[in-house]
Amino acid sequence: MHRSIFLLLVATSLLLKSCLPSCDEYIEGSLPLTAVNLENFNTEYDDYNATAPDLGVFIPFCFSSNRDSEGENFDIVYKPMTTDWDENTGTMSVLNDYGTWLGYQEQFKVIQYALDVINSDSNELGPYFMMNTALFYNDYDFLFMYASDIEGDFDIGFTYSYDTPDFKETRAIKFLNSPYDDLYPAFNMYYTRIYFCSDRDNDVFNIYWTSVQRGVEELVAEFSDSTRREITLEPTLSSNYNDKCPFIYGKLMVFASDRPGGEGGFDLYYSIYSNDQWSEPVNFGPNVNSPYDEYRPIVVNESIDYYKDMLIFSSDRPGGKGGFDLYYAGIY
Numbered sequence: 001m002h003r004s005i006f007l008l009l010v011a012t013s014l015l016l017k018s019c020l021p022s023c024d025e026y027i028e029g030s031l032p033l034t035a036v037n038l039e040n041f042n043t044e045y046d047d048y049n050a051t052a053p054d055l056g057v058f059i060p061f062c063f064s065s066n067r068d069s070e071g072e073n074f075d076i077v078y079k080p081m082t083t084d085w086d087e088n089t090g091t092m093s094v095l096n097d098y099g100t101w102l103g104y105q106e107q108f109k110v111i112q113y114a115l116d117v118i119n120s121d122s123n124e125l126g127p128y129f130m131m132n133t134a135l136f137y138n139d140y141d142f143l144f145m146y147a148s149d150i151e152g153d154f155d156i157g158f159t160y161s162y163d164t165p166d167f168k169e170t171r172a173i174k175f176l177n178s179p180y181d182d183l184y185p186a187f188n189m190y191y192t193r194i195y196f197c198s199d200r201d202n203d204v205f206n207i208y209w210t211s212v213q214r215g216v217e218e219l220v221a222e223f224s225d226s227t228r229r230e231i232t233l234e235p236t237l238s239s240n241y242n243d244k245c246p247f248i249y250g251k252l253m254v255f256a257s258d259r260p261g262g263e264g265g266f267d268l269y270y271s272i273y274s275n276d277q278w279s280e281p282v283n284f285g286p287n288v289n290s291p292y293d294e295y296r297p298i299v300v301n302e303s304i305d306y307y308k309d310m311l312i313f314s315s316d317r318p319g320g321k322g323g324f325d326l327y328y329a330g331i332y
Contacts, residue, residue, distance in 0.1 A: 029085035029304035031330025034287045037320055040096040043067045044322035048314030049296045051127040056303040058082050058101040064125050075119040076127045078111045083302040110165040114144050117159050117167045122150040126184040140165050147183040154181040158223055174226040184245045195246045206238035207246050236278045249299035256295050264291035288329050292317040308332055
């Protein structure tokens with residue numbers, strides 16, 4: 001039986017319980033309910049559009065930034081992230097290091113190989129990074145999706161590695177792309193659908209989806225297929241305004257929208273999948289949102305807080321290091 005991305009579901013469930021390579025029980029750690037700047041990851045430039053597979057205390061963290069070009073174009077960068085809870089002071093720290101996962105540093109170096117293939121002199125945004133946890137047994141199964149405007153408008157592309165640390169030359173996922181801007185691909189919890197956003201039908205961005213296969217080999221073959229297929233508008237999540245950056249964690253979808261009724265600019269919203277449909281979107285409120293722009297939310301379980309997951313997003317609110325900064329907060 002060949003390895004497949006579907007194994008990620010099972011492996012992630014086990015990891016959340018075991019927190020490989022080592023993990024204490026939850027010790028009354030608590031994520032903050034109000035947004036906190038990820039200052040160890042931000043610069044004076046724009047840092048946003050994060051992605052990370054869900055591995056517990058260690059988070060292989062990738063995001064878009066224009067730091068390397070001093071504000072010119074966006075590349076995807078990789079930074080190891082660990083979380084720590086101090087029992088004595090009650091302080092939570094989010095650190096740019098490997099922590100107790102230092103022994104896996106060599107395996108995770110292959111992430112940079114992927115980014116060396118992806119990054120160009122144009123803009124690379126909205127990365128979506130998946131890995132097969134066979135990595136811990138020295139196998140290399142990775143899949144990166146992202147969007148680039150190297151051909152003019154933004155198109156969604158991918159690269160992958162399979163049983164080797166070498167990543168294949170990037171290719172467009174032709175059945176997702178249109179003559180308009182197509183960005184922010186994300187799988188549903190069963191890896192049977194890709195959701196993304198596009199301005200293909202009108203002057204604003206909406207959220208769309210299409211069905212896909214599940215195995216690594218099947219996905220690579222399918223992504224290389226230029227045959228057109230049905231792309232479905234998700235009406236509950238889409239409005240007459242811009243609805244962008246979908247990300248799915250279990251049955252929870254989080255996304256950004258500039259629809260009326262929020263705190264101002266782009267706000268973050270969530271929706272729950274139940275009975276084969278998405279619920280009406282709910283604004284995260286002022287603990288997360290601000291009168292400025294909040295963008296590209298993702299959700300991870302960092303194994304600190306038993307009751308809350310970590311929402312990571314970007315915002316250009318005052319008080320950061322400059323431009324868009326990355327923030328985090330706890331959500332129930």
